[in-house]
Amino acid sequence: DVVLTQTPVSLLISLGGQASISCRSSQSLVHSNGNTYLHWYLQKPGQSPQLLIYQVSNRFSGIPDRFSGSGSGTDFTLKISRVEPEDLGVYYCLQRTHNPFTFGSGTKLEIK
Amino acid sequence: EVQLVETGGGLVQPGRSLKLSCVASGFTFSSYWMYWIRQAPGKGLEWVSSINTDGGSTYYPDSVKGRFTISRDNAENTVYLQMNSLRSEDTATYYCAKDQARSGRVYPFAYWGQGTLVTVSS
Numbered sequence: 001d002v003v004l005t006q007t008p009v010s011l012l013i014s015l016g017g018q019a020s021i022s023c024r025s026s027q028s029l030v031h032s033n034g035n036t037y038l039h040w041y042l043q044k045p046g047q048s049p050q051l052l053i054y055q056v057s058n059r060f061s062g063i064p065d066r067f068s069g070s071g072s073g074t075d076f077t078l079k080i081s082r083v084e085p086e087d088l089g090v091y092y093c094l095q096r097t098h099n100p101f102t103f104g105s106g107t108k109l110e111i112k
Numbered sequence: 113e114v115q116l117v118e119t120g121g122g123l124v125q126p127g128r129s130l131k132l133s134c135v136a137s138g139f140t141f142s143s144y145w146m147y148w149i150r151q152a153p154g155k156g157l158e159w160v161s162s163i164n165t166d167g168g169s170t171y172y173p174d175s176v177k178g179r180f181t182i183s184r185d186n187a188e189n190t191v192y193l194q195m196n197s198l199r200s201e202d203t204a205t206y207y208c209a210k211d212q213a214r215s216g217r218v219y220p221f222a223y224w225g226q227g228t229l230v231t232v233s234s
Contacts, residue, residue: 001173039220041157048207048224049157060219092157096220100173101159 002026004093006104014112019080021107023093028073030097037096040069040078043106044089052091053078085111114138114223116208121228124198132193134208134225142166142186144211147221148193150204160206163191176202198232205229 003026013019029038040053051060053069056076066081080087088111093104120132134146148160161182162171170182181194191208205227212222 037220041221043157048226049221050224051219051222054219060222090156094157094220099171101162103157103159106156 001100002029002095002098002102004095004102004104006091006093006107008107009105010108010110012110012112013080013083015083015085017083017112019083019087019109021078021080021091021093023071023076023078023104025074025076025095027098029076029095030073035097036072038071038076039094039096040067041092041094042087042089043092044086047089049092080109083109083111087111114210114212116210116223116225118206118208118225118228121206121230123231123233125234126199126232128198129194129196130198130230132195132206132228132230134191134193136189136191136208136210139210141189144213146182146184146191147209148182148191149207149209149221149224150202151207151227152201152204155204158204161193195230198230200232203230203232 005024007022011019029036036056038056041049043049052063057069068079070077090106090108092106115137118134124130145164147162150158150160163182167184179197184191207227208225209221210223212219
């Protein structure tokens, strides 16, 4: 199975600051069709997860441009700029290139 | 508006069975694959199963294969998760999820239910 290693485990960021989360895969996430099915989610306290970024770098509907995704192959990054109070929660990466689908272990973002 | 409402969770003894339901509304249910994802208390997310549009193809990780069965009733807009031989490690909140498809793009797990808690304990 593909293992997604997320770092750091937690982040303490000041309002208005920038956060960076890494997601490294145990194997390439490039599908045979050329697409890379690496996605990012945020689970706010007490809520179900919500989709932020799909296929590495595409923001889902309604997601502000403060959120950006990048990377390729086995190495991916989610950046959050100008952190706001509503950004707190746990961020997960997910790969759907290979079966079984697997999630990263999560990164908890706390606001100073 | 898309809605996914899970029911059927509760306290169950190890080795027993439980069946979860997820009633969907606000979209053409029969056109979408459906998924179950779980989250143990205080832990991360784990994909549990997938089912294609007509129910003819199903997928599971090794952790539940042979014990869990996903099925669907397109007439009732409902997807089910039959869980047998339950273990303490199956204790989790179980979420139903679906993708969104629009203009040739697929947005993965774009919609989630609120989840239903399954506790496996004697």
